Amino acid sequence: MNTKTKVVVAGGGTAGWLTAFSLVTRLGKLLDITLVESDQIGTVGVGEATIPTMRAFHSLIGIDEKEFMAATQATFKLGIQFDNWGHQGNSYFHSFGEIGQRSWMAEFHEFWLEAKAQGFGGSLDDYCLELKAAQANKFATFIGKKPVNFAYHLNATAYAAYLRKKSEKAGVKRVEGRIEQIQNDEAGNISSLTLEGGEQVVGDVFIDCTGFRGLLIGDNLGVEYDDWSHWLAADSAIAVQTKAVEAPRPYTRAIAHSAGWQWRIPLQNRVGNGIVYSSRFVSDDEARDTLLANLTGETITEPRQIRFKTGRRKKAWHKNCIAIGLSSGFLEPLESTSIHLVTTAILRLMKFFPFGGNTNLLAEQFNRETQLELETIRDFIILHYHLTQRDDSPFWKHYRTMDIPDSLVHRMAMFRENGYAWPDDVALFRVDSWVQVMMGQGLMPKQHHGAGRVLPVDGLKQQMMALRKMIDNSVSQMPAHADFIKSYCPADNL
DSSP: OOOOOEEEOOHHHHHHHHHHHHHHHHHHTEEEEEEOOHHHHHHOOOBOOOOOOHHHHHHHTOOOOOHHHHHHEEEOOOEEESSSSSSSTTEEEESSSSSSOOOOOOHHHHHHHHHTTTTOOOOHHHGGGHHHHHHBBBBBSTTTTTTTTOOOOOOHHHHHHHHHHHHHHHEEEEEESSSEEEEEOOOEEEEEEEEESSSSEEEEEEEEOOOGGGGGIIIIIIEEEEEOOOHHHHHHHHEEEEHHHHHHHHEOOOOEETTTEEEEEEEOOOEEEEEEEEESSSSSHHHHHHHHTTSSSSSSSSOOOEEEOOEEEEEEETTTTEOGGGTEOOOOGGGGOOOHHHHHHHHHEEEEEESSSOOOHHHHHHHHHHHHHHHHHHHHHHHHHOOOOOOOHHHHHHHSSSOOHHHHHHHHHHHHHHHHOOOOTSSSSSSHHHHHHHTTOOOSSOOOOOGGSSSSSHHHHHHHHHHHHHHHHHHHOBBBHHHHHOOOOOOOOO
């Protein structure tokens, strides 16, 4: 008779409980899962904005959208509005929707560039349903039979509690206590954890969800950290919650300041706020004052400081330990990818799960895919900072003049010279994402594909007008975002 593989998840929070629930849901017949956490250790708890991939992952592990949203005071998210990034006073929108209609030969923005050259076409924003809906503060999950592409704003602490409840009901065992010692066998694999009360937790596979410290993968197994702070200078954040003073908008705001940027994330019952900054360019007190001076609504929590270092573990899987979440690496929250990186690591783990035998090649492939994913997202985040005309502070001057990865140099040059954009290597940020950020921050192509000149000018104009009219009509039929929430997923505690 086959015995179950003993899995020990070290650490709770979103990463720990999402890992535990996913494993018990999909592989529960084969695994005996224990999660170790201490009520004395707080979690970061500020990963409150997500991207659309979360919806597919929730579907995979059987999470009901309405139930989840009610439990976490969640709202809908159609994208991110970036203020003051290209220059002070500049504002643009990175939406989750498709822009226009795609062609096999050329992307829509290239047809739009031809229209602009001919003196018509309006704004590129006019051709994205999700973007126009966000600006109108409207929302629906479907327009007719066509799904809207969206993500969520959520209460991260409530999300972890929600996952814990579902995990324990599904058979995950939770053990309370701080980890005091870690025992390794002769081969260097982790054999057990000893808690402060003396209890031992034995396992075959150990998942490190202990946050920035990386207690298992770093402190114990000695896997080094690849520091990316020369590309991403921010190393600190301050978070605070405020009372809502208006109906929640269906998008996140990222507001650039002289030495960092501020997030604003609307939930059903409050607003999550914070400032991300570099201590090299501004003091903690100055950053805190900047944040508090730019809030709307009364604060309901004390400002909480978070320190971090952007980068990644050189191995996310080493021996019989797999790091997921902050213990694996960290990219600042600019594009809301933190929970996404947890879910992709979980999917990768389930695909490569070490059920026995020689697992070295599985670990090698896991690490290779993790590295590619993190480096790809890193380049997209660097793009926002480097592609700026701001020179009002040492922070922005640093980003304007710093060296950037060769892969990003090439991508920007291709767009600048030829108008050509392509999806990233892990299919996370599509052509439309790259185009919206590059154009939004002032990088306009010198040339573009000639596909738009195949049509007569009047034909191109008619098609463009028809697209705009269809989107405007669709948005006009959508309910207000707040009204949709009230009918679809009102929070449990409101």
